Amino acid sequence: MERTLGELAHLVEGELLGDPEFKITGVAGLEEAQSNEISFVVGPKYASKAHQTKAGALIVPPKLQAFEKPLIISENPYLGFAKILKLFAQEQRTTVLGVSTKAHLGANVALGDEVSIHPQVYIGNNTMVGDRVTLHPGVYVGSDVYIGDDTVLCPNATLLARCIIGKRVIIHSGTVVGSDGFGFVQDGKNHFKIPQVGIVQIDDDVEIGANCTIDRGTMGRTWIQRGVKIDNLVQVAHNVVVGEDSIIIAQVGISGSTKIGENVILAGQVGVTGHLEIGDNVRVGAQSGIAKSIPAGQTVSGSPAIDHRDWLKNCHIVSRLP
């Protein structure tokens, strides 16, 4: 495929300095880009590399226009780059597959238009699958599930009974949505299993990485709200709520019934105990352990976590104790 610079400038809502008919066939980093490709410069730090690039055109911020090639001026060159990358990547996508004869569909499954149900997919009974949904090989979808339009389940993902998945959701390979919450009550010496009869609800535009586990509610629901992005190997326990647009990095664990606010960032390997409230816009440093609720807007670190600046001071003091 190819696109003109004029089309690309329009896509990224940038101002074009150069020939709008110039043909672009791809997008790449400064060092790899060829003369028919476009690259990008996010700031002065990359100016010298940008002067040496073979790229045919550049996306640049308003203050960095001194390059002798066609330029698209953008307030956010990295976003522009991502949008062009998405455009070229989509063109390579495979066509609509329909329903493979090697997939297993239960009774009373309702399929939307233009779905791609690959070989070795299993779908239980009474499940509804929206338009343009892709279920890759090895995907398991239980009974009474609802999957919204344009959602993608990657190979070997598991989506268990009665869960509700929104539109444009991506669930990566090996992830399990709707496993039983971890709940037992003592019966003398034995642990008596509390049946986990709730569900998982995942709202629109959520992405969940590979090999995560999102447990269903004991009763009620575990709820991942709109726009949340979850990295790999993350554990979300029963009845947790993760607020809109929050970011959860790899290997985080969130214990049962905890409520994470909106726009929260939990860095890698953070652990959060159960029944807490983490306020909006909270940031938590990597490997921190959260044992108390945190008011909105705070940045914390450490295990147990404290104010991030205090934690930095403590680390420094402890390192000088000898």
Next chain:
Amino acid sequence: MERTLGELAHLVEGELLGDPEFKITGVAGLEEAQSNEISFVVGPKYASKAHQTKAGALIVPPKLQAFEKPLIISENPYLGFAKILKLFAQEQRTTVLGVSTKAHLGANVALGDEVSIHPQVYIGNNTMVGDRVTLHPGVYVGSDVYIGDDTVLCPNATLLARCIIGKRVIIHSGTVVGSDGFGFVQDGKNHFKIPQVGIVQIDDDVEIGANCTIDRGTMGRTWIQRGVKIDNLVQVAHNVVVGEDSIIIAQVGISGSTKIGENVILAGQVGVTGHLEIGDNVRVGAQSGIAKSIPAGQTVSGSPAIDHRDWLKNCHIVSRLP
């Protein structure tokens, strides 16, 4: 379905105050329960909610009987609730499936009565499957495996060759039982792989969460004893022994050849190094790092872990160092 209050009181071994013929059709939390459902009160903290509930009946402890509706008096209302929940959940279960023609069975597989072998299951050669076992879609069972009665393997679980699984075991989706232990010996500059020829033995009434890894013994066995409950994303290395009724929370890692006693609790994200002995009834706080053996009955926290009360003191002192 429906049950009479008399039947439910008998099930939970409680004393009934009210009409034994009163009909109950379900069980729910205090806020969600309807007039034909039963709910429960664990203590005075929930008394005001209990006074407002629409539930048709309540399970209450002996000291909380001042409610104007039918009551079941129980020493452990939460256990009673769990038992009734299980009763109603079981009624909804699907019927016995038999063996799907879309499953693959190897040579010389012995199947018990009333098994449910779903489509896209793979079973290797010489494997024995007990009565009423359920193997969900995408389950892999290797050769020479033994699976006891009433055991359930959830979708996309993997159970590798020669492992031995007891009765009433539940293995959740994505979990791998019997992967190779991590063992290498230096051969000059290279790491020479030590063949892992042992097995995993899982005893009766064990439950293992989603996306866990339980490695086989290098030689001999990795052994999960009766009644152990393991949460999601837990790593159990080769030749580990986990004693009866122990509880292992999400994302814990246990290194090779360590022995965990009975009734131990390892909280989330704990790490235990290899070749240790953790005594009976030990409790380990979340994110702790265990580098030494721990005598029975201790409670420890921190990384490296120390006595839990000392750890609390240290956290307090360090926080005041500035």
Next chain:
Amino acid sequence: MERTLGELAHLVEGELLGDPEFKITGVAGLEEAQSNEISFVVGPKYASKAHQTKAGALIVPPKLQAFEKPLIISENPYLGFAKILKLFAQEQRTTVLGVSTKAHLGANVALGDEVSIHPQVYIGNNTMVGDRVTLHPGVYVGSDVYIGDDTVLCPNATLLARCIIGKRVIIHSGTVVGSDGFGFVQDGKNHFKIPQVGIVQIDDDVEIGANCTIDRGTMGRTWIQRGVKIDNLVQVAHNVVVGEDSIIIAQVGISGSTKIGENVILAGQVGVTGHLEIGDNVRVGAQSGIAKSIPAGQTVSGSPAIDHRDWLKNCHIVSRLP
């Protein structure tokens, strides 16, 4: 099968004291070995057990020859043991399967000689599979993948499009290779997904444990170099490079674009932030958090990590603060 002591001494490059025609039928630990099996002694610590063993022969180091049975003298008895174990384990392996009619092969798949493609395997289009490769049931291999000779993918492993896998690689069950890197750019309030168009390259003789996640490069590649051994539940983010022969223990997480040198050891549950350089031969203690680059040869511990000896001192001082 059986082998003579002479053959085994030749295999492990050891000196034989005893009858070279003595028949050995297996290998086992000192306590389990029977009179027709061989066992091994790594040092004086095990001498008393060795005097009581029923083993028919022993592999011993040069300084430990006082046993009244046939001996193989070896500088590294444990390596010798592993080599003999491998010999006996290989004999038990199943024969070449060919391509199951229950596997799904895409268009234009090129298969080498003597492959074993099991039932319920999925292979995409244009993928090349080397000689003697084994793809176990439930394995997903995407399109445009290259798999080198003698590589094994265990049941339910997932290998996504365009990845390149070397020779003699082992990828254990549930592991996902080539999932999207975790990359987003702010677009006003929303997180705009950066298409992940790179690949994963895994070189010869790498072994990756169960339920790991190895993300593809955003652009370019994530690169696991020759001889690297990775344990279970490890997260390797986009564009990470892991140098030759490095060892990564269970539940480690490595963030994007970090470069790990050669012969590095990352112990269990270590976290490494992004864009760092970890030098050759660095050792990192369990649960450490690495937030800065580390020069070659250092040993560090703690979160944040410091010199290992300083960390030991600090732990001791803090424990005495009360």
